[in-house]
Each structure stands twice: as structure tokens, then as C-alpha cells.
Amino acid sequence: MRWWLLGAALGLLVLIVPDVQAGRRPRDHEGGSRRGKRKRDGRGLGRTREGRSRPLKIRLVPGPIIPEKPGPNFGNTGFLNLYRNVQEQQSSYSVIPGKPDRCVYRGLTMFDLAVWSPSPCVTCLCAEGRVVCDEISCPTMHCPSPVTPAGACCPVCMDPDSELSLDLSGDSPVPSDPNKAVIPLTQEEIQSILWREEEEHREEEERLRKKDEARKKRRKERKEREEKQRKLVEERRREEEEALRLQVEKEEEEWRRQIEEAEERRRQEEEKRMQEEEERRQRERDKEIKLEEERRRQETLEREKLLEEEERQREEKEEEEEVWLRGDVFQMIPKERDLLPAPIPTPPAAIEEEEEEEEEEEMVTRSRGGLPPGCSISDVTVTCENIKLTHFPPLSIPELKSLSLEGNDISSIPAGAFNGIPNLEWINLKKNQLTSAGIDANVFKGLKMLRRLYLDENLLDMVPPDLPSTLQELKISENKLRGIDENSFQDLSSLVTLELEGNLLSEGNVDPRAFAPLTQLFYLRLGRNHFRTIPQGLPKSLLELYLENNLIEEISEAVFNRTGNLNVVSLRHNKLDETRIAPMAWFNHRNLESIDLSHNEFYLVPSFLPKSLVHLVLVGNNIERIPGYVFAHMDPGLEYLYMSFNKLDGEGIEPESFFGTHHSMTEMCLDHNQLIYVPIGISEMTNLHFLRLDSNKIRSISDESICDPNQDQETPLVGLRMENNYLDPQKISPSAFSCVRSASSVVLKPQKTKR
Structure with a gap:
């Protein structure tokens, strides 16, 4: 066996x-x-x-x-x-692909997991459609x-x-x-x-045991380091919160002090205004009393004259009757002086008072340079506002620098109106009834020192001609301008600010060469007109352009070619959408930092925005999506993004939507949208100061949606608003807001009732 x-x-x-x-x-x-x-x-x-x-x-x-x-x-x-x-x-392997359930090797079909030896030194296996061969060396x-x-x-x-x-x-x-x-x-x-x-x-x-012990030891040391680090971070956070609390208290105290000071200044200004108003009313009452006394004196004089005339006529009648009764045949011819009415005797006191009033009025008129009643003069400034003037006052004050006639009923400016005030630097004629026909063609020509001219809220239908070349600021808003021709701004090479808002201007009545003389123009306001496109011929020197409340539907590729210095463009309240902006309209601009496209008709954040863009406003559109990488080309990066009151939802923001802004974004407003969760990418923004997500449909906040748990450096987030969502503050983890500097900076109440 x-x-x-x-x-x-x-x-x-x-x-x-x-x-x-x-x-x-x-x-x-x-x-x-x-x-x-x-x-x-x-x-x-x-x-x-x-x-x-x-x-x-x-x-x-x-x-x-x-x-x-x-x-x-x-x-x-x-x-x-x-x-x-x-x-x-030794062995080597070779793999021959095949079908998932069988293999083909040298014309033979092998089923899955079949093993064979094609030669003494090779063993092959069919595994999931592949032939794996092991060759011995x-x-x-x-x-x-x-x-x-x-x-x-x-x-x-x-x-x-x-x-x-x-x-x-x-x-x-x-x-x-x-x-x-x-x-x-x-x-x-x-x-x-x-x-x-x-x-x-x-x-x-033994080797595995030692390796396991070393691993356990390293894990224990790592836990001890993490616990120590956590305690240090917690201690530093408490210190920072205490410092921030003290700072906030100090700022609140300073704020209350400033409010009290502002309230005190306002009270003093109100008292001063009331005092001035009372003085003005007192002057008006004194003037009315004086006029009433003058009227009564005139009535008294007229009554006395009438009584004297009646007495004289009665005496003459009695004398005639007496002569007729006497029957005198010789009658003396009356002398010439007897034909004049007898003078009315004036009391000595009244004569002295009248002479004093006439001398006082003459001195006041002479000292005020012909200034009408109700005007005030201070140093080199004359103010005649809201006193119902109907004519331009004939002033003669050569040293005068500023003149304000705002809020009157002046309809014309005659020739020579400024002859007595040739050194004016600022003229304010707002809110009058001036017409283009009522202004003399050469009335402003002699003002060699004029810098600012305000003609807002009048009835002008054209720019006044022959304006002085020294003019730096011209405002003709809220008028009835019907066009701007080639010579409207002739010789105004020093003009810096031009405001023509609220008129009847459009691309059809504005000559493309009208802005050519304005070589120093920085600020141009054309809002509240009838433009459908950006006007052509904008000055090269332009820094800020405002075209809000027009009918602009498109931005062509060549409209901003000559404005290389442009820094701010406002196009809010127009009819633009993402398909009507030419890709290269402003893409290569290196100075354009701020664009306002609020209240237009955008459904997407527009592509090809300027590389230099820092400030973007898209409030009040119909935006449903932020495409991926739409901000990635910007350098140094977008800092301010305002997209409140749009239609962003859970699918409208992609993981790459904010790519390129993670280290530059400072303020972002996504409130009043339809978001159901915190957008992806916010926790990666290392420079974010203020974030608004209120008035959405957010129901939960994860620990890493706003704050990055792996971020070691201090975050600058100082303000977070998430009220009017569907959140339960009791179910939010404290670590969800660990990167916010102060808990008081997080606004969570009130919340909506869950549906």
C-alpha cells in the first residue's frame, strides 16, 4: 500500500x-x-x-x-x-485582440478561458476576447x-x-x-x-507586520498634527473674529458719529435755510408794506388835488355870480399865473422822507450793478434763481465770474447782454424758456474766459452758434435738438464734457463729421435719444460713452475702431442681444474696463467681450446660461459681475463657466434668479469679497460649495447674502461658512416657505 x-x-x-x-x-x-x-x-x-x-x-x-x-x-x-x-x-506576454466571448488565434476560434500551448515554450489564454500568451525565457x-x-x-x-x-x-x-x-x-x-x-x-x-506598524504610526502622527493644526486655526479664527468684532463696533461707532454730525449739519443747514427764507419773506413783506404806503400816499395826494380843484371851481362860480350882481362893466384880465392850479403844500417831514428813499434806491441800484430784486451776490458769483425773471437782466459787474439764472422764464438773450460782465467763466441757464431763435448769434462770442455753459431743460432745437473756443463743458440736455451738423462744434477743441441727453437725435440727423473738432473730448452723453446704432465718427480721445435709453439693436465691427482709449461704455435700456454684437467689435480693446448692458434682450452672456474687461453689468435681462470659458481670455481677469434679475437655473451654469476668474473675482451678484444650488466654481474664487445669492430657489448648502476645505490661506469673503431661498438654517453645517470672516456677515433670514 x-x-x-x-x-x-x-x-x-x-x-x-x-x-x-x-x-x-x-x-x-x-x-x-x-x-x-x-x-x-x-x-x-x-x-x-x-x-x-x-x-x-x-x-x-x-x-x-x-x-x-x-x-x-x-x-x-x-x-x-x-x-x-x-x-x-523568465516569461514575456503578447496580447491578441478578439471578440468579448471568444478569441481567434491562427485561424482557430477559442472560447473564453480556454488554455492551450501552441509551442513548448508558450502558453496562451483566451480572456474576455483577448489572447494572452506567456513565453518563457x-x-x-x-x-x-x-x-x-x-x-x-x-x-x-x-x-x-x-x-x-x-x-x-x-x-x-x-x-x-x-x-x-x-x-x-x-x-x-x-x-x-x-x-x-x-x-x-x-x-x-514580519516585513508586512513592520510595514503595517509604520503605517499606523504615520497615521497617528498625521492625526496629531491635524488636531494641532485645527486647534491653531480655531484659535486664530477666534482671534480674528474678536478683532473683526472690535473693528465692526469701532466702525459702527464712527458711523453713528458721522450720522450725528451729518444730522447736526443738516439741522444747521435747515435752520439756516429757514432763517434765509424768513429773511426773504420779511424783505418781501417790507417791500409790500412800502408799496402799500406809496399807493396810499398817491391816493391821498389825488384826493387832495380833487378837493382843491372842486374848491377852486366853487370859488370861481361864486365870484362870477358876485360880478354879475354888481354889474361892473370893467373887468380885469386875469394874469397867466392865475390860470395855473394853486400848488398843494407838502409837509416838510414828507419831503425829507421822499428824498431819502430816492437817494437810497439810487445807491442800491448803483452798488448792485443793475441787479434785479431777489438776486444775491457773493464775491464774484451772482445767483438769480427761481425769481420769475422774464428778461435777461442788464448787469454791469466786470469782475463777475459766475452767473446762475436757473428756474426763470427767460426766453431770449439779446445782443450785448454780456457786455457788462465780460469775464464770466460759468453760466447756468437751466430750466428757462430759451429758444434758438431768441438767442443772438454772436451773444457768446465775446466771452473769452467762459469755461462752462449749462442750457439744460430749455426749448433749443439747435446748438447755439459761435461758442467761445475756451469752452470745456457744454450741457444741452432735455431740449428739442433735431440734429447736429458738421459745424455745430466748430473751434471747440478744448471741450472735455458734452451732454446731449433727452433730445431728438438719431444716427440719421447726426453728421459723422460733427465730433471731428472735439480733439480733447473725454465724456460724451447721448442717452434718452432715438439712436438705433452707435453713432459714427466718435472722437479718438473719448474715455466714457453713455448711450442708455435708446433703441440700439446692434454693434458693428468698425464702430469702436478709432476709440482706442475708451474705458467705460453704458448701453443699458436698449434692444441688444448676444447675436447682434460683432465678434471683433471690442474684443481687442486694451483699455475698455467697464460695460453696462443692463435691461437689454440677452439670453446668454455674450462672447468676445473685451480682454481688458473688469466690470460687467447684465442686470435685468433674460439670461439663462453662462457658457463655459466665456471669461477665460480676460487679462488680468473680471473683478465685478452683476447678473441680478435674470433666469439662471440649475443647468445654466457649467463647471467651466467661471474659468479665468478664480483669482480675480471680487464682487458677484446672482440674486433674483432661479438657482437651485450654489453654482460650481465659487469655492475656488480666492479673492471674492461679496457674494449675493438671495431670492433664488436654493434648498441646501454643502460644506464645499462656498468654502474650499483644502484652502489654507485666509479668505477675503466679508459679505454673503442668501435670504429668500428655501434653506433651513438649522440643517446647515457650520463649516459651510468657515471661509467668511464674520458670522454676522452671513444673511440667511428670512427664508421662503418650502413648496
């Missing part, structure tokens, strides 16, 4: 060895191929972490291995030869006469004294010489193999 068991073990060994020599791996028929799994039972060929084959290790049971007779496990191909010093064999043999056994691919060193050989081409061990017996392995050799295996196993376990 013992010999039979020994023969079966040798037969099993012979079955295993060909697989090993051919580079095959044992298969697990239940779980697929065991790739890379280390064998600890000594059977099969394992793989190291570097992908190389491990040395074959065979465990044999000690004892005699000479069978009594050939059994079923013994073949006729030869005897079992024992080979010593079997060295490590033979090691260098250091023996005088290596031998390649039949059916093997690599040579081995043969012990010339061995009486057994391992026939790898057969399925059973056979004696090399029928006359010689099979020599088994000794107990010491087998024990040595087993000890070496156990020693390697213990070393591997």
Missing part, C-alpha cells in the same frame, strides 16, 4: 512538471485564471510583483519511490530523471554540459551520477535504465526545502 501511494505522488509530479516547463499556470475552474497569486504549496509557477516567474519549488513526501510495477500513472516515454540546480525562468546555465529534455524548451544541468531523469514529455516517471533502481530524495533535502519555504514565509509576514 505504501509503495502504491508513493507511485501516485510521483505520477502527480510528472503531470505538474510539463505545465511548469511550458510556462502554464494552474487554473481555478470555478473562479477563472489565478493571475499573480502566489503559491505556497510548492506546486505551479508564481509571479513576483515585477511580473517575473518565481523558481519552481516542489515538495515531495520522503520515503521509497520505487514502484513494484507500472501503474496507470506511469507512461512508456522514459524514466523519471532528477534535475538539480533548476534556475528561475531560458536562464543561462553554468554547467559543463546542459541538456534539454524531450518536450521542454529550456536546458537543465544533469547530475551524471543520478540514476533518475525527469522526462517532461511524458505523463509518468520511468527509469532511465531498467537495470537500475530509482533513487529518492533524502529526508534532509526535503526538510531543507520545507524550512526554506517556512523561513521565507516568516520573513514576509
Whole structure:
């Protein structure tokens, strides 16, 4: 029985060895191929972490291995030869693609998990449609006469004294010489193999244990460092909050003090105004009393004259009757002086009072340079506002610099009106009834010092002609200007500010050459007119352009070509959309930093915005989406973005929408939209100061949606508004707002009732 068991073990060994020599791996028929799994039972060929084959290790049971007779496990191909010093064999892999459930190899179809050996040194496997082949590379043999056994691919060193050989081409061990017996392995050799295996196993376990202990130690040290860092961060945050609280209290105290001072100034100004108003009313009352007294005096004089005339007529009638009764025939001719009415005697006191009043009025008129009643003069400024003047006052004050006639009913300015005030620098004629026909053509020509001329809210239908070349500021808003011709601004090369808002201007009645003389113009206001396109011929020097409340529908590619210095453009309340702006209209501008496109008809944030843009206003449009990378080309980057009152929802903002603004964005307003969550990318904005997300449909806030938990440096976020959403403040994690400098800067109440 013992010999039979020994023969079966040798037969099993012979079955295993060909697989090993051919580079095959044992298969697990239940779980697929065991790739890379280390064998600890000594059977099969394992793989190291570097992908190389491990040395074959065979465990044999000690004892005699000479069978009594050939059994079923013994073949006729030869005897079992024992080979010593079997060295490590190397293998390489090649992959042949196929179908997912089968493989095609050299015209043959192999099903999934099929294993075959196309040659002695190659073993192939069909795995998920791919053919994986393992080719053995033979090691260098250091023996005088290596031998390649039949059916093997690599040579081995043969012990010339061995009486057994391992026939790898057969399925059973056979004696090399029928006359010689099979020599088994000794107990010491087998024990040595087993000890070496156990020693390697213990070393591997010890190495893994030490590695695990080192990992646990590092994890513990990392946790201790994180806890220490967290405590330091918490302490620093408490200190910052305390400092911020003190600063806020100080600012509030300063703010209250400023409010009290402003309230005190306002009260003093109100008292002063009331006092001035009372003085003005008192002067009017005194004037009315004086006029009433004058009227009564005149009535008294007239009554006295009438009584004297009646008395004289009665006396004459009585004298005639007396003469007729006497019957005198000679009658004296009355002298000429007797024909005049007798003078009315005036009391001496009344004569003196009248003379004093006439002298006082003459002195006042002479000292005020012909200034009408109700006007005030201070140093070199005369103010005659809202006193119902109907004519331009004839002034004669050569040193006068400023004249304000605002709020009167003056309809004309005659020739020579400024002859007595030639040194004027500022004239304010707002809110009168001036017409172009009522202004003399040369009335402003003699004012060589004039800098500012205000003609707002009159009835002018054209720009006054022959304005002085020294003019720097001209305002003709809220009139009825019907056009601007080529010569309207002739010789006004010093003009800096021009305001023509609220007129009847359009691209059809504004000559493209009208602005050519304005070589120093910085500020141009053309709002509340009838423009459908940007007017042509804008000055090269222009810095700020305001065209709000027009009918502008498009921006052509060439309209801003000459305005390289343009810094601010306001186009709010027009009819623009993202399809009517030419791609290169302002894309390459290097100075255009602020654009206001509020209250237009945009559905998307427009592309091809200026590279230099810093301030963008898109309030009150129909914007539903912010395309990805729309701000990415801007340098140094967009800082202010206002998109309140639009239609942004959860799908309208992409992960790349704010790409390019993560280090530049300072203020962003997305309030009064339809957002259902905090937009992606806000937590990456390292320079954000103020954020508005109020009046949306946000229902929750994650810990990393606003604040980046991996951000170590201090964040500048000082204001966050999220009221009027569907949030439950009790369910929001405290760490969600960890990057906000002060908890008082986060506004969460009130919230809407959840639907």
C-alpha cells in the first residue's frame, strides 16, 4: 500500500512538471485564471510583483519511490530523471485582440478561458476576447554540459551520477535504465526545502507586520498634527473674529458719529435755510408794506388835488355870480399865473422822507450793478434763481465770474447782454424758456474766459452758434435738438464734457463729421435719444460713452475702431442681444474696463467681450446660461459681475463657466434668479469679497460649495447674502461658512416657505 501511494505522488509530479516547463499556470475552474497569486504549496509557477516567474519549488513526501510495477500513472516515454540546480525562468506576454466571448488565434476560434500551448515554450489564454500568451525565457546555465529534455524548451544541468531523469514529455516517471533502481530524495533535502519555504514565509509576514506598524504610526502622527493644526486655526479664527468684532463696533461707532454730525449739519443747514427764507419773506413783506404806503400816499395826494380843484371851481362860480350882481362893466384880465392850479403844500417831514428813499434806491441800484430784486451776490458769483425773471437782466459787474439764472422764464438773450460782465467763466441757464431763435448769434462770442455753459431743460432745437473756443463743458440736455451738423462744434477743441441727453437725435440727423473738432473730448452723453446704432465718427480721445435709453439693436465691427482709449461704455435700456454684437467689435480693446448692458434682450452672456474687461453689468435681462470659458481670455481677469434679475437655473451654469476668474473675482451678484444650488466654481474664487445669492430657489448648502476645505490661506469673503431661498438654517453645517470672516456677515433670514 505504501509503495502504491508513493507511485501516485510521483505520477502527480510528472503531470505538474510539463505545465511548469511550458510556462502554464494552474487554473481555478470555478473562479477563472489565478493571475499573480502566489503559491505556497510548492506546486505551479508564481509571479513576483515585477511580473517575473518565481523558481519552481516542489515538495515531495520522503520515503521509497520505487514502484513494484507500472501503474496507470506511469507512461512508456522514459524514466523519471532528477534535475538539480533548476534556475528561475523568465516569461514575456503578447496580447491578441478578439471578440468579448471568444478569441481567434491562427485561424482557430477559442472560447473564453480556454488554455492551450501552441509551442513548448508558450502558453496562451483566451480572456474576455483577448489572447494572452506567456513565453518563457531560458536562464543561462553554468554547467559543463546542459541538456534539454524531450518536450521542454529550456536546458537543465544533469547530475551524471543520478540514476533518475525527469522526462517532461511524458505523463509518468520511468527509469532511465531498467537495470537500475530509482533513487529518492533524502529526508534532509526535503526538510531543507520545507524550512526554506517556512523561513521565507516568516520573513514576509514580519516585513508586512513592520510595514503595517509604520503605517499606523504615520497615521497617528498625521492625526496629531491635524488636531494641532485645527486647534491653531480655531484659535486664530477666534482671534480674528474678536478683532473683526472690535473693528465692526469701532466702525459702527464712527458711523453713528458721522450720522450725528451729518444730522447736526443738516439741522444747521435747515435752520439756516429757514432763517434765509424768513429773511426773504420779511424783505418781501417790507417791500409790500412800502408799496402799500406809496399807493396810499398817491391816493391821498389825488384826493387832495380833487378837493382843491372842486374848491377852486366853487370859488370861481361864486365870484362870477358876485360880478354879475354888481354889474361892473370893467373887468380885469386875469394874469397867466392865475390860470395855473394853486400848488398843494407838502409837509416838510414828507419831503425829507421822499428824498431819502430816492437817494437810497439810487445807491442800491448803483452798488448792485443793475441787479434785479431777489438776486444775491457773493464775491464774484451772482445767483438769480427761481425769481420769475422774464428778461435777461442788464448787469454791469466786470469782475463777475459766475452767473446762475436757473428756474426763470427767460426766453431770449439779446445782443450785448454780456457786455457788462465780460469775464464770466460759468453760466447756468437751466430750466428757462430759451429758444434758438431768441438767442443772438454772436451773444457768446465775446466771452473769452467762459469755461462752462449749462442750457439744460430749455426749448433749443439747435446748438447755439459761435461758442467761445475756451469752452470745456457744454450741457444741452432735455431740449428739442433735431440734429447736429458738421459745424455745430466748430473751434471747440478744448471741450472735455458734452451732454446731449433727452433730445431728438438719431444716427440719421447726426453728421459723422460733427465730433471731428472735439480733439480733447473725454465724456460724451447721448442717452434718452432715438439712436438705433452707435453713432459714427466718435472722437479718438473719448474715455466714457453713455448711450442708455435708446433703441440700439446692434454693434458693428468698425464702430469702436478709432476709440482706442475708451474705458467705460453704458448701453443699458436698449434692444441688444448676444447675436447682434460683432465678434471683433471690442474684443481687442486694451483699455475698455467697464460695460453696462443692463435691461437689454440677452439670453446668454455674450462672447468676445473685451480682454481688458473688469466690470460687467447684465442686470435685468433674460439670461439663462453662462457658457463655459466665456471669461477665460480676460487679462488680468473680471473683478465685478452683476447678473441680478435674470433666469439662471440649475443647468445654466457649467463647471467651466467661471474659468479665468478664480483669482480675480471680487464682487458677484446672482440674486433674483432661479438657482437651485450654489453654482460650481465659487469655492475656488480666492479673492471674492461679496457674494449675493438671495431670492433664488436654493434648498441646501454643502460644506464645499462656498468654502474650499483644502484652502489654507485666509479668505477675503466679508459679505454673503442668501435670504429668500428655501434653506433651513438649522440643517446647515457650520463649516459651510468657515471661509467668511464674520458670522454676522452671513444673511440667511428670512427664508421662503418650502413648496
